[in-house]
Amino acid sequence: MGLNLNIDFAGAKDKSLSKLLLSSxxxxxxxxxxxxxxxxxxxxxxxxxxxxPLGEREPIRVTVFGYGLATDGSGRGYLTFEAVTFSRQWLTLLALRLLPDKRLPLPSGTPMGLLQTLL
Incomplete structure (x- = not known):
């Protein structure tokens, strides 16, 4: 008669981080x-x-696959990724053209050390 606790800690962590990232x-x-x-x-x-988007009636869904975090020599933080897709094909094509290095700059002041620990 043991106590069976089937707790999904990774799922709970992902939900908590999702809420934090949503706010940002x-x-x-x-x-x-x-x-x-x-x-x-x-x-x-x-x-x-x-x-x-402002002026639109339907939302756009963006999925970033293979994400990571990186900093450059100046300490600027970036979200890196292996692939990105949008629910609008033209946006996916635009991202491929405009983001050839597969990274997005993060706002200045982003706590990179904390994010790297959490993600």
Missing amino acids: ARQYLREYGEVEDLALDSAARSITVSVL
């Missing part, structure tokens, strides 16, 4: 639209974000 994404992207949802899956190393 909302501030970072507020001039472009409303970030409706953000889901981090650390096992799959993916982040999916749903954004309703």
Whole structure:
């Protein structure tokens, strides 16, 4: 008669981090639209974000696969990735052209050490 606790700690961690990142994404992207949802899956190393752009009726879904964090020589932080897809094909094609080095600059002041520990 043992106590069986089937707790998904990784899932709970991902949900907590998703809420934290959602709050940051909302501030970072507020001039472009409303970030409706953000889901981090650390096992799959993916982040999916749903954004309703200003003036649009339907949200756009963005999924970043194989994410990581990096800094350059000046200490600037970047979100790196292996691939990115959008729910609009033209945006996926645009991202391939505009982000050939597969990295996005993070806002200045991003706590890179903390993020690297958590992600």
